[in-house]
Amino acid sequence: MELTTILFYLFSIVTITxxxxxxxxxNIVHSAFALMFTLIGVxxxxxxxxADFLAATQLLVYVGGIxxxxxxxxxxxxxxxxxxxxTSTVNIAPASILSVAAAALLIYAFVKTDWKITESGVRDETxxxxxxxxxxxxxxxxxVVGVLLLIAIIGAILMATRLSAHNDGEV
Amino acid sequence: xxxxxxxxxxxxxxxxxxxxxxxIILVYALVAIWxxxxxxxxxxxxxxxxRVGGWHGWAQSxxxxxxxxxxxxxxxxxxxxxxxxxxxxxxxxxxxxxFAVIPFSSGYIGSNINxxxxxxxxxxxxxxxxxxxxxxxxNNKWSLLGGMRSAAQxxxxxxxxxxxxxxxxxxxxxxxxxxxxxxQSGNDxxxxxxxxxxxxxxxxxxxxxxxxxxxxxxxxxxPFDLPESESELVAGYQTEYSGIRxxxxxxxxxxxxxxxxxxxxxxxxxxxxxxxxxxxxxxxWGFFWYMLKGLLLVFVMMWIRWTLPRYRVDQLMxxxxxxxxxxxxxxxxxxxxxxxxF
Numbered sequence: 001m002e003l004t005t006i007l008f009y010l011f012s013i014v015t016i017t018x019x020x021x022x023x024x025x026x027n028i029v030h031s032a033f034a035l036m037f038t039l040i041g042v043x044x045x046x047x048x049x050x051a052d053f054l055a056a057t058q059l060l061v062y063v064g065g066i067x068x069x070x071x072x073x074x075x076x077x078x079x080x081x082x083x084x085x086x087t088s089t090v091n092i093a094p095a096s097i098l099s100v101a102a103a104a105l106l107i108y109a110f111v112k113t114d115w116k117i118t119e120s121g122v123r124d125e126t127x128x129x130x131x132x133x134x135x136x137x138x139x140x141x142x143x144v145v146g147v148l149l150l151i152a153i154i155g156a157i158l159m160a161t162r163l164s165a166h167n168d169g170e171v
Numbered sequence: 172x173x174x175x176x177x178x179x180x181x182x183x184x185x186x187x188x189x190x191x192x193x194x195i196i197l198v199y200a201l202v203a204i205w206x207x208x209x210x211x212x213x214x215x216x217x218x219x220x221x222r223v224g225g226w227h228g229w230a231q232s233x234x235x236x237x238x239x240x241x242x243x244x245x246x247x248x249x250x251x252x253x254x255x256x257x258x259x260x261x262x263x264x265x266x267x268x269x270f271a272v273i274p275f276s277s278g279y280i281g282s283n284i285n286x287x288x289x290x291x292x293x294x295x296x297x298x299x300x301x302x303x304x305x306x307x308x309x310n311n312k313w314s315l316l317g318g319m320r321s322a323a324q325x326x327x328x329x330x331x332x333x334x335x336x337x338x339x340x341x342x343x344x345x346x347x348x349x350x351x352x353x354x355q356s357g358n359d360x361x362x363x364x365x366x367x368x369x370x371x372x373x374x375x376x377x378x379x380x381x382x383x384x385x386x387x388x389x390x391x392x393x394p395f396d397l398p399e400s401e402s403e404l405v406a407g408y409q410t411e412y413s414g415i416r417x418x419x420x421x422x423x424x425x426x427x428x429x430x431x432x433x434x435x436x437x438x439x440x441x442x443x444x445x446x447x448x449x450x451x452x453x454x455x456w457g458f459f460w461y462m463l464k465g466l467l468l469v470f471v472m473m474w475i476r477w478t479l480p481r482y483r484v485d486q487l488m489x490x491x492x493x494x495x496x497x498x499x500x501x502x503x504x505x506x507x508x509x510x511x512x513f
Contacts, residue, residue: 003178003185029307033254036300052286056293064296064329068322071303075319127285127346 008048015041032071039063053126189281192270199466200425201232207473214477242414250411251308258305259412259419265297266426273433274349275461276443278454287348288336291434292329295389298427299325302398302408305420309411317407320484321391321398327491328388328395334499335382338375338506339368339438348434352442365448367441374506379439381499383468386431388491391424393476400481432468433461440464 018037025031039062046055134142205220209227212219224230246255269291271281284290299322306318343351357366364370369379388395399407409420436442441464443457451460482490 003181006178027251030251030254033300033304040297052284053289056286056290059293060289060296063300064293065326068296068299068303068326071300071307072319072322075303075307075315125285127289 004048008045011041011044011048015045028074029071032067032074035070036063036067039067051126053130189271191279192273192275192281193267195275195462196267196270196422196426196429199429200422201236203425203429203469204235204421205229205232206470207476210470210473211477214474236418239418240415244415245411245413247310247411249310251310254304254308255411256416258301258308259416259423261304262298262301263419263423263426265294265301266423266430268297269294269430270426272348273430274352274437274442276454276457277352279458280349283347283349286346288340288346288351288434288438291348291430292333292336295427295430296329298423305412306408309408311411313404313406313410314408317398317404317410320404321408324391324395324397324487325389327488328385328495331381331491331495331499332385332389334496334503335378335385336434336438338378338499338503341503341507342368342372342375342510348437348442352437352444355441356444358448365441365444365446367439367444369439372506372509374502374509375439377502378499378506379435381495381502382435382439383471384490384495386435387472387475388487390427390431390472392428392472394479394482395487396476396481397484397487428469428472429465432472433465435468436461436464 015038018034018041022031022034022038025034039058043055043058043063046052046058205228208231209219211217220228220231222228222231223234246252272284272287272291274280302321302325303318306314306321309315339351340346343354345351345354355365355367358364359366360370368375391398398404399409404410409417412420443461445452445456445460
């Protein structure tokens with residue numbers, strides 16, 4: 001077997017196992033850390049697809065940013081250390097019907113689609129092309145996303161300052 | 172069969188190639204821990220360790236390592252066992268993975284990828300998570316408080332670090348650390364100064380000061396060592412750790428210091444380039460110069476540690492969000508303007 005094939009299966013197993021642990025774990029913090037392994041596994045799979053920039057972004061944004069925020073949120077809540085919750089027993093019938101239907105649909109699509117596999121050449125320069133596209137062809141969506149994030153930041157600051165002003169008034 | 176052998180041989184080659192930085196880090200950590208204690212001693216008008224090994228107690232770290240390996244592996248009853256055991260190794264793996272893109276000399280770089288610096292910054296964000304993991308899994312108040320402080324600190328100081336790295340990227344136009352280093356060879360500035368980025372542009376000097384303050388905070392060094400401030404939190408997230416797992420944490424911390432210092436040396440001080448142009452250059456000399464620059468920055472970190480007192484949490488956040496971040500963004504624009512004009 002090729003080395004990349006072995007690595008692909010290794011990271012796939014890590015991703016899937018961690019995802020399963022995340023879903024079935026009874027401890028919310030364990031779920032969050034399992035999510036970390038899933039995200040790292042997906043980043044590794046991106047690398048195998050020659051999407052190195054995307055992989056690094058995945059690590060920086062999801063693992064380094066969002067996951068830390070999730071953990072912060074969990075740990076700052078009152079039951080952060082002891083909160084355990086049940087992962088099943090709610091709406092068993094509709095949920096199983098939906099998931100079976102979704103699985104059937106996905107498998108059907110997977111089997112029916114005529115997958116065109118082309119051997120892509122080894123790419124070593126993705127950042128430069130991506131930068132050119134972001135600054136050229138996709139400049140408008142890029143700016144719109146930037147403005148959207150700015151609005152989100154301002155909104156978050158506004159909410160936080162209002163909350164703290166309110167608290168100060170009470171104390 | 173032949174295919175399998177080829178794959179195995181390939182994998183072994185990659186392993187050996189990837190293990191080169193590991194030997195460097197292990198030797199460095201032993202020397203650095205001893206040096207830190209000696210420097211601390213001299214700054215405080217003491218002698219530091221003197222007994223083990225003869226001359227100035229040079230074997231002290233080796234003796235400590237042997238002791239730590241033999242110690243009992245204590246895991247608290249109420250700890251989350253898997254995460255508790257896993258966290259120190261993940262922390263070291265995270266800082267070691269980042270060494271893959273460090274160009275140790277013109278002849279050796281782990282992986283010559285084009286997103287070098289970006290990869291480095293992305294992978295080191297795993298450090299924060301492993302600290303939170305250790306802190307939470309210990310099931311201890313001091314640990315959790317230390318972990319939360321460290322996460323807040325590292326997430327905050329990542330912003331000025333990335334902004335200052337970005338200023339260098341604006342000048343170099345490449346994320347590949349090898350290319351960044353190659354761009355700084357030669358001695359053309361004022362006729363004799365090396366073409367290092369720190370001399371090329373006055374605003375990059377400002378960027379370096381911001382960068383250095385940020386990496387002090389990112390690697391939890393005094394005056395920003397709040398996550399493990401011993402007078403308040405016992406030992407922060409490491410409180411419950413002992414023996415070899417604690418040693419892994421120390422190793423990861425020292426590896427992180429070296430990593431960030433080497434990154435600073437690459438971005439601002441010409442990486443493996445000799446300060447004398449062609450004189451004393453070449454792959455081996457390159458390695459010597461690079462380690463010298465990195466270790467000098469590590470030395471400055473130690474010097475600061477034993478000189479300055481610690482900041483309060485609110486001062487820490489004030490320095491980051493009200494001073495360093497605005498300054499680094501203004502500086503980024505100024506560097507870009509300078510590059511446009513000159």
